[in-house]
Amino acid sequence: MEFGVCKQEMLQKKNAVLVDGVILNGPIMDSKAGEKFVEDACKIIMEEVVQKADDVTEKVCEWQAPEKLKQILDLEMRDTGECHQKVLQLCRDVIKYSVKTNHPRFFNQLYAGIDYYSLVARFITEALNPSVYTYEVSPVFLLVEEAVIKKMIEFIGWEEGDGIFNPGGSVSNMYAMNLARYKFCPEIKEKGLSGLPRLVLFASEECHYSMKKAASFLGIGTENVYFIKTDERGKMIPEELEKQVQRARKEGSAPFLVCATAGTTVLGAFDPLDKIADICEKHGLWFHVDMVERGMWLESVLELRPAVTLKAKKYSTIKAKSKIQASWGGSALISRKHRRLLHGIHRADSVAWNPHKMLLAGIQCCALLVKDNTGLLKKCYSAEAAYLFQQDKFYDVSYDTGDKSIQCSRRPDAFKFWLMWKALGTTGLEERVNRALALARYLVEEIKKREGFQLLLEPEYANVCFWYIPPSLRKMEDGPEFWQKLHQVSVMCYLRFTD
Amino acid sequence: MEFGVCKQEMLQKKNAVLVDGVILNGPIMDSKAGEKFVEDACKIIMEEVVQKADDVTEKVCEWQAPEKLKQILDLEMRDTGECHQKVLQLCRDVIKYSVKTNHPRFFNQLYAGIDYYSLVARFITEALNPSVYTYEVSPVFLLVEEAVIKKMIEFIGWEEGDGIFNPGGSVSNMYAMNLARYKFCPEIKEKGLSGLPRLVLFASEECHYSMKKAASFLGIGTENVYFIKTDERGKMIPEELEKQVQRARKEGSAPFLVCATAGTTVLGAFDPLDKIADICEKHGLWFHVDMVERGMWLESVLELRPAVTLKAKKYSTIKAKSKIQASWGGSALISRKHRRLLHGIHRADSVAWNPHKMLLAGIQCCALLVKDNTGLLKKCYSAEAAYLFQQDKFYDVSYDTGDKSIQCSRRPDAFKFWLMWKALGTTGLEERVNRALALARYLVEEIKKREGFQLLLEPEYANVCFWYIPPSLRKMEDGPEFWQKLHQVSVMCYLRFTD
Numbered sequence: 001m002e003f004g005v006c007k008q009e010m011l012q013k014k015n016a017v018l019v020d021g022v023i024l025n026g027p028i029m030d031s032k033a034g035e036k037f038v039e040d041a042c043k044i045i046m047e048e049v050v051q052k053a054d055d056v057t058e059k060v061c062e063w064q065a066p067e068k069l070k071q072i073l074d075l076e077m078r079d080t081g082e083c084h085q086k087v088l089q090l091c092r093d094v095i096k097y098s099v100k101t102n103h104p105r106f107f108n109q110l111y112a113g114i115d116y117y118s119l120v121a122r123f124i125t126e127a128l129n130p131s132v133y134t135y136e137v138s139p140v141f142l143l144v145e146e147a148v149i150k151k152m153i154e155f156i157g158w159e160e161g162d163g164i165f166n167p168g169g170s171v172s173n174m175y176a177m178n179l180a181r182y183k184f185c186p187e188i189k190e191k192g193l194s195g196l197p198r199l200v201l202f203a204s205e206e207c208h209y210s211m212k213k214a215a216s217f218l219g220i221g222t223e224n225v226y227f228i229k230t231d232e233r234g235k236m237i238p239e240e241l242e243k244q245v246q247r248a249r250k251e252g253s254a255p256f257l258v259c260a261t262a263g264t265t266v267l268g269a270f271d272p273l274d275k276i277a278d279i280c281e282k283h284g285l286w287f288h289v290d291m292v293e294r295g296m297w298l299e300s301v302l303e304l305r306p307a308v309t310l311k312a313k314k315y316s317t318i319k320a321k322s323k324i325q326a327s328w329g330g331s332a333l334i335s336r337k338h339r340r341l342l343h344g345i346h347r348a349d350s351v352a353w354n355p356h357k358m359l360l361a362g363i364q365c366c367a368l369l370v371k372d373n374t375g376l377l378k379k380c381y382s383a384e385a386a387y388l389f390q391q392d393k394f395y396d397v398s399y400d401t402g403d404k405s406i407q408c409s410r411r412p413d414a415f416k417f418w419l420m421w422k423a424l425g426t427t428g429l430e431e432r433v434n435r436a437l438a439l440a441r442y443l444v445e446e447i448k449k450r451e452g453f454q455l456l457l458e459p460e461y462a463n464v465c466f467w468y469i470p471p472s473l474r475k476m477e478d479g480p481e482f483w484q485k486l487h488q489v490s491v492m493c494y495l496r497f498t499d
Numbered sequence: 500m501e502f503g504v505c506k507q508e509m510l511q512k513k514n515a516v517l518v519d520g521v522i523l524n525g526p527i528m529d530s531k532a533g534e535k536f537v538e539d540a541c542k543i544i545m546e547e548v549v550q551k552a553d554d555v556t557e558k559v560c561e562w563q564a565p566e567k568l569k570q571i572l573d574l575e576m577r578d579t580g581e582c583h584q585k586v587l588q589l590c591r592d593v594i595k596y597s598v599k600t601n602h603p604r605f606f607n608q609l610y611a612g613i614d615y616y617s618l619v620a621r622f623i624t625e626a627l628n629p630s631v632y633t634y635e636v637s638p639v640f641l642l643v644e645e646a647v648i649k650k651m652i653e654f655i656g657w658e659e660g661d662g663i664f665n666p667g668g669s670v671s672n673m674y675a676m677n678l679a680r681y682k683f684c685p686e687i688k689e690k691g692l693s694g695l696p697r698l699v700l701f702a703s704e705e706c707h708y709s710m711k712k713a714a715s716f717l718g719i720g721t722e723n724v725y726f727i728k729t730d731e732r733g734k735m736i737p738e739e740l741e742k743q744v745q746r747a748r749k750e751g752s753a754p755f756l757v758c759a760t761a762g763t764t765v766l767g768a769f770d771p772l773d774k775i776a777d778i779c780e781k782h783g784l785w786f787h788v789d790m791v792e793r794g795m796w797l798e799s800v801l802e803l804r805p806a807v808t809l810k811a812k813k814y815s816t817i818k819a820k821s822k823i824q825a826s827w828g829g830s831a832l833i834s835r836k837h838r839r840l841l842h843g844i845h846r847a848d849s850v851a852w853n854p855h856k857m858l859l860a861g862i863q864c865c866a867l868l869v870k871d872n873t874g875l876l877k878k879c880y881s882a883e884a885a886y887l888f889q890q891d892k893f894y895d896v897s898y899d900t901g902d903k904s905i906q907c908s909r910r911p912d913a914f915k916f917w918l919m920w921k922a923l924g925t926t927g928l929e930e931r932v933n934r935a936l937a938l939a940r941y942l943v944e945e946i947k948k949r950e951g952f953q954l955l956l957e958p959e960y961a962n963v964c965f966w967y968i969p970p971s972l973r974k975m976e977d978g979p980e981f982w983q984k985l986h987q988v989s990v991m992c993y994l995r996f997t998d
Contacts, residue, residue, distance in 0.1 A: 017941065019937040019938070019940050019941045020933070020936070020937040020940060021933070021937070022930075022933055022934045022937035022938075024934070024937060024938055024941055031552070031553045034613075034615035035545070035549055035550055035615070037615050037616070037619065038545070038549055038615050038618060038619055038622075039545065041619040041622065041623075042541055042545070042619075042622065045622055045623060045626045046534070046537070046538065046541070049623075049626040049627060050534055050537055050626060051534055053530070054530045061638070063638075064638065065894055065895075066634060066638070066642065066894060066895055066898050069638055069639070069642060070642055073639065073642065073643075074921075075642060075643065075646040075917075076646070077646070077647075077650050077917065077920040077921060077924075077925065078924055078925065079924050079925045079926050080924040080926060081921065081922050081923040081924035081926070081927050082921055082922055082924075084922075087616065087918065087921060087922045090918065090921060091619065091623060091918075093639075094623060094639050094643075094914075095623065095627065097638060097639050098627050098629060098637070098638065098639045098640070099627075099629065099635070099636050099637065099638065100627065101627065101628045101629060101630075101636070102626075102627075102628065108635065108636050109630075109632075109636070109887060110630065110908065111628075114533075114628075116533035116534070116536050116537050117536070117586065119537060119625060119626065120536065120537055120540040120541075120590065122625035123537075123540065123541065123544055123622060123625060124540075124544060124548075124590060124593060124594065126618060126621035126622060126625060126861060127544045127548040127549060127601075127618065128548060128594065128597050128598075128599065128600065128601075129600050129601065129610075129613075129861050129862055130597060130598065130600060130862070131600075131608075131609065131862050133608075135565060136598070136607065137598050137600070137607050137608070138597070138598065139560070139562075139563065139565070139568055139596060139597065139598065140568070140572065140593050140596050140597045141597070143565065143568060143569055143572065143574060144572075144574065144593075147574040147575070147576070148576070151576050167666030167667075167670075167863075167906060167910075168666075168906040168907060168908050168909070169907065169908070170905060170906050170907045171666075171905065171906060174716075174905070178716055181718075188718065188720065189715045189720065189721060190715075190720050190721050190722045191720045191722060191723075192692065192697065192698070192714070192718055192719045192720025192722075192723055193691065193692035193693055193718040193719075193720075194692055194693075194694075194695055194696065194697040194698065194720070194723075195693075195694075195697070196693055197693065198691065198693040198694070199691070199693065208884075208907075209882040209883075209884040209907075210882075210907060212882045213880070213882050213905055214905075215691070216688045216689075216880075216882075217673075217677055217716075217717065217905055218716065218717060218718050219680075219687065219691055219692040219717050219718025219719065220691045220692075220718065221687065221688065221689050221690045221691025221692075221693070222688060222689050223689045223690060223691070224690075224691055224693075356908070362625060362628050363628055363629070363630050363908050363910055364666075364908055364910060381712070381715075383708040383709075383711045383712050383715075384708075385708040387608070387764050387765065388608060392986070392987075395564055395565060396564075396565055399565050406669060406670065406673070406712055406713075406716055407666060407667040407669050407670060408667060408668065408669045408707075408708075408709060409609065409667050409668070409855070409862050409863055410667070411666075411862055411863060415593070418574075418576065419586065419589065419590075421576040422573075422576060422577075422580065422581055422586060422589060423580050423581055423583075423586045424580040425576075425577055425578050425579040425580035425581075426576065426577065426578045427578050427579060427580070428580045431521075434519070434520070434521055435521045435523070437519070438518040438519040438520070438521035438523060439518075439521075439523055441518050441519060442516065442518045442523055487891070488891075
């Protein structure tokens with residue numbers, strides 16, 4: 001700690017105000033030294049992270065096992081602080097031993113690569129350190145969020161709507177579930193679920209695990225998520241949904257929600273939205289679409305190597321992305337060429353969309369969008385805290401959107417998406433989506449050509465599922481031993497990247 | 500968009516791979532231009548935000564009403580992207596019209612000021628863009644989170660425990676509520692609340708509004724939060740709690756949780772934790788302590804002016820903080836001098852603690868800490884997603900803590916607290932807590948001396964509640980008109996800061 005100022009020296013100054021042993025009006029911190037520290041650290045960040053982002057010769061990660069890494073890093077927080085040089089060294093070590101998700105060879109879940117615009121937006125956000133609950137503290141960020149939500153709604157195809165950015169797609173799905181429940185029976189907000197019939201919701205058996213988490217957290221119960229059978233491509237079978245809704249009704253339970261998945265975790269399957277919308281309409285069920293894309297990412301399909309296999313369930317799945325930088329529309333919505341995959345999306349009551357994955361807006365950037373424009377979101381979530389949401393302010397308090405959230409402090413996540421969109425334009429985003437799908441197509445052709453690679457199925461989207469069968473297993477018979485050995489391949493591969 | 504490369508030019512190159520009209524192996528982005536953009540933007544951030552952070556002569560905010568600000572900012576996202584110079588100008592405008600929460604005169608809710616170490620940690624986080632679910636993608640950040648949680652547990656006074664960082668104190672309170680419910684009846688995770696007796700929880704009538712939000716979200720219902728009367732200082736009255744628990748039992752409902760507040764929003768009151776712990780023990784109730792500090796902040800009490808009044812409920816409340824920089828322990832826990840306020844905290848089953856407010860770790864940095872060390876957190880929250888949490892990895896998968904969370908992608912928020920703690924040391928943090936409370940004491944003495952200021956009550960913590968009565972109202976009789984006019988004072992004051 002270099003900011004300490006000698007107490008004796010301060011006390012000798014005129015007008016020193018001493019209260020409870022503390023000199024109140026003395027400088028407690030040297031802001032110039034603080035600024036110098038930030039400058040020095042920024043230099044390290046630029047050199048070690050940003051400039052190395054597209055350098056394939058750099059390591060993805062200086063891998064260490066947990067116990068070893070604990071020894072290397074000086075994790076202990078002590079009574080006495082460290083000098084700036086030591087703290088800067090800590091910063092270097094943190095970077096050194098962290099996984100570079102920007103790296104062209106980062107093939108783990110969900111995202112990879114760097115977007116310079118969203119990165120700058122995030123730096124601005126951290127420097128300003130705002131919280132978006134009221135217009136008076138976040139004027140710019142609230143207007144930006146409004147503009148981004150409006151634009152996303154336009155792409156979904158709704159005439160109007162509402163929305164909010166949340167800390168993650170899983171949380172967005174929870175929001176939708178709670179909103180659907182509120183619409184079904186507003187009294188639940190005050191009375192709770194006790195004594196009510198069993199609420200039941202429907203999602204495909206390939207849906208994301210956040211459906212179960214949400215059902216558990218919201219007091220609905222994981223058993224009341226009825227999983228609908230999927231076809232051989234991983235898409236929900238509408239006839240099976242119809243059957244399950246009828247089964248729930250016969251049981252005397254209360255069906256209230258169907259969650260369709262647009263881009264499943266493993267196969268990248270799109271549920272047939274239009275047909276599901278028909279069933280929802282018929283039975284009066286809330287129709288939510290989870291288009292929070294998931295899966296692994298392949299940075300450079302042009303350099304396909306055995307090492308790129310990664311295990312997920314029983315097969316490897318890789319989302320193809322551009323060589324240097326990827327940014328998909330959080331879905332195919334952005335691409336005029338590929339948005340047909342989401343045919344029927346405009347009939348949804350709510351949509352979860354994560355620009356932080358394919359669009360590279362940075363963790364976390366996740367929106368829940370709602371078709372309703374009668375204030376349902378606010379009615380469902382508001383608690384009307386008097387200390388934050390006074391109604392007698394000197395501006396239009398409808399801009400104080402914080403009460404639509406389960407959070408109090410909330411980050412301005414829409415801003416990073418906005419700045420990126422401004423810089424690239426819709427056309428720039430669209431080009432990336434098209435490029436990503438072209439890369440997936442290329443990968444498929446490569447897999448077909450190369451020995452030891454076995455395509456699981458023709459992808460309709462960007463998830464390419466295949467097996468890499470190493471030479472030692474190519475002559476082996478299909479059976480438990482074969483599959484056990486094959487599964488080990490993906491684990492071994494990870495090590496290759498970090499060597 | 501300056502990164503576009505002429506397609507014709509690329510096609511003429513050897514080995515161009517064209518798929519679906521996309522050239523796959525051409526550069527789609529000039530990373531040097533991207534890096535230059537980041538450098539230019541960082542310069543703006545340093546000059547316009549960081550270096551101006553402690554300059555009282557700068558404006559807190561270039562205030563504009565919503566409709567006017569929309570006109571000024573170019574919010575529309577278009578088909579075509581903007582050039583770097585235009586995007587840099589947008590960054591300048593965003594900064595210009597945003598509220599500077601770092602500013603010495605920022606007196607709105609929850610926090611103010613700048614901490615250079617946590618800021619650097621946040622920059623590192625944004626550049627690396629990690630997600631903390633598995634050790635393989637976030638080795639450093641998961642170990643850091645473990646170390647920070649261990650240290651926080653030490654300060655609470657537990658021998659062991661568990662914990663997780665969440666997107667906000669409200670979410671931490673939800674986690675605790677769900678955890679208490681799971682402990683009360685693990686079957687709820689699968690079966691839900693339907694058909695069960697009415698669950699009831701207890702919190703003081705001065706508790707944070709997140710209790711109601713949580714009860715609503717979790718399907719418990721806001722009416723099943725029994726609000727316990729407080730004394731004249733805003734503290735929960737234990738005898739009233741006892742009565743309400745008995746009332747709930749008589750009604751045939753199922754009491755399961757008591758939420759005590761350590762530092763209420765307005766008065767900064769500390770519920771009597773030790774006595775509440777007795778009642779919880781007697782009745783077998785989960786004991787949660789919400790020590791997510793709230794209220795407004797006073798940057799510079801040495802320059803007390805009428806303008807510092809801000810309305811909350813019926814009185815003004817201001818948390819005193821150091822002149823240049825404030826950082827309290829997220830509570831008084833860090834200070835040997837003041838931790839007596841939290842006497843009995845070690846008896847809690849769970850604690851919500853936000854280092855992002857008083858400790859200035861940056862939005863958001865919020866921990867839920869749990870005394871249980873038998874894996875309750877994981878049992879309660881896990882969904883065991885196969886694509887993320889494989890059990891056959893090549894390292895100890897107990898470090899894959901993501902399944903303790905309701906989130907999938909999760910930010911490494913513990914890191915900013917850790918780097919700050921490393922730099923300042925516990926002593927540095929402690930000095931700030933002591934300083935903040937000394938400032939509060941000074942403010943109280945000033946209020947007593949100055950005409951037109953009326954102290955509401957002697958504070959026990961850092962919330963100083965008082966009225967500023969302007970000259971025009973000083974001779975007026977107490978009555979509805981007087982209060983109506985007095986309430987308007989706080990709204991008018993806000994304008995002063997932004998002029």
